[in-house]
Amino acid sequence: MVYEFLFPLHTVFSSFNVFRYITFRTIFASVTALLICLILGRWLIRKLQTLQIDQQIREDGPKTHHVKKGTPTMGGIMIIFAVVMATLLWANLSVVYVWLVLLVMLGFGLIGFLDDYRKLARKNSRGVPGKVRLAAEIAIALGVGVILYFKPGFSTQVTIPFFKTVLPNLGWGYILLSVFIIVGAANAVNLTDGLDGLATGPIIICFATYVFFAYFAGNIKVAQYLQIPYVPGTGELAVFCGALVGAALGFLWFNSYPAEIFMGDVGSLSLGGALGAVAVITKQEILLAIVGGIFVLETFSVIFQVGYFKLTGGKRIFRMAPLHHHFELKGWAEPKVIVRFWVISILLALLAIATLKLR
Numbered sequence: 001m002v003y004e005f006l007f008p009l010h011t012v013f014s015s016f017n018v019f020r021y022i023t024f025r026t027i028f029a030s031v032t033a034l035l036i037c038l039i040l041g042r043w044l045i046r047k048l049q050t051l052q053i054d055q056q057i058r059e060d061g062p063k064t065h066h067v068k069k070g071t072p073t074m075g076g077i078m079i080i081f082a083v084v085m086a087t088l089l090w091a092n093l094s095v096v097y098v099w100l101v102l103l104v105m106l107g108f109g110l111i112g113f114l115d116d117y118r119k120l121a122r123k124n125s126r127g128v129p130g131k132v133r134l135a136a137e138i139a140i141a142l143g144v145g146v147i148l149y150f151k152p153g154f155s156t157q158v159t160i161p162f163f164k165t166v167l168p169n170l171g172w173g174y175i176l177l178s179v180f181i182i183v184g185a186a187n188a189v190n191l192t193d194g195l196d197g198l199a200t201g202p203i204i205i206c207f208a209t210y211v212f213f214a215y216f217a218g219n220i221k222v223a224q225y226l227q228i229p230y231v232p233g234t235g236e237l238a239v240f241c242g243a244l245v246g247a248a249l250g251f252l253w254f255n256s257y258p259a260e261i262f263m264g265d266v267g268s269l270s271l272g273g274a275l276g277a278v279a280v281i282t283k284q285e286i287l288l289a290i291v292g293g294i295f296v297l298e299t300f301s302v303i304f305q306v307g308y309f310k311l312t313g314g315k316r317i318f319r320m321a322p323l324h325h326h327f328e329l330k331g332w333a334e335p336k337v338i339v340r341f342w343v344i345s346i347l348l349a350l351l352a353i354a355t356l357k358l359r
């Protein structure tokens, strides 16, 4: 809204010309969201404790997790609120992509909220039936894929990391790829969110990386220089990603070990879904597998563990899946698992940025 109402006044107040710049609005969106979370965090923790909205801890999990019983959850509500407010304030709302990623974040957040609520109401760790949740996630992602497919000027070509001339055109198949990436990212973040700040850290790193990818894709000169797809309007997603980084940093202030609050499925699904949507719209779809490599590793650890478990009648590859539990059971202290995963996430993000030139 600042863009709509204040930028036009630059003819009267020349300093308002600064609202034209995406870089300026991205920084301000990030600071706005950060401040909202830092200001609301303590109040929300107390409110959730009063309402007894606290985490049900599974009995079959690592014994070290039993001390977490009673930790307030659904902190993702605060992240979503901060991101929506900062985006509405600082982004150019005439760009449809901004509304698309907001709707994915809100839609997946609603699914997660209902899942969290159901777990609380039933005082167990089973929430909304998996098939119902998955169907709702696919429906939202399908809507996004169809809108993008029919949007004039949006390419259905896929960007392959390291190969600038390999741009397969999937046609309507791009809709299916969009669904796979958005739903896959949401559930991968959901699985990863199993230690204090373990998902929050890579989320910050991924969205900080996509601030740059969104800005590059939306700037024709930079897109041509880097030989990446030019997608007019995606520069405004840098503002959304900046808001997400700020909100997640503010949430991490309270979610860091020992966590005073968990984000809940309302947080993990909304953030993962939004990340998938940003990756698709900025045409860095496959690169998300590198930037979000921690989420990929965690998901594959579960796929291989469950598959091997079923194939061998009960044998395990890992001591426990997802991967973070394996290292916990190996004796790594929780903070050591968390920070080492963050280090790997930063290295993967740097590699992903490097691929823009290594092509």
Ligand code: 57M
Pocket (backbone or CB within 6 Å): 055, 056, 057, 058, 060, 061, 062, 065, 068, 073, 074, 190, 191, 192, 193, 194, 195, 196, 197, 198, 255, 259, 261, 262, 263, 264, 265, 267, 268, 302, 305, 306, 309, 316, 318, 319, 320, 321, 322, 325
């Ligand atoms: C999402 N949720 C955490 C919190 C967070 C197929 C199978 C791998 C599914 C998987 C599963 O249930 N995943 C659900 C992970 C949970 O966190 C809540 O969920 C939200 C995110 N969705 O915001 O509200 C627990 O994680 C801990 N936590 C923290 N700090 C945080 O900041 O300590 C979360 C956030 C919380 C808290 O203890 O209660 C979770 O782990 O459930 N299942 C599993 O991951 C289970 N693994 C498993 O069953 N492995 C088997 C299978 C694969 C064959 C095996 O390896 O043999 C483990 N999870 C738990 N206990 N909690 C092990 C059993």
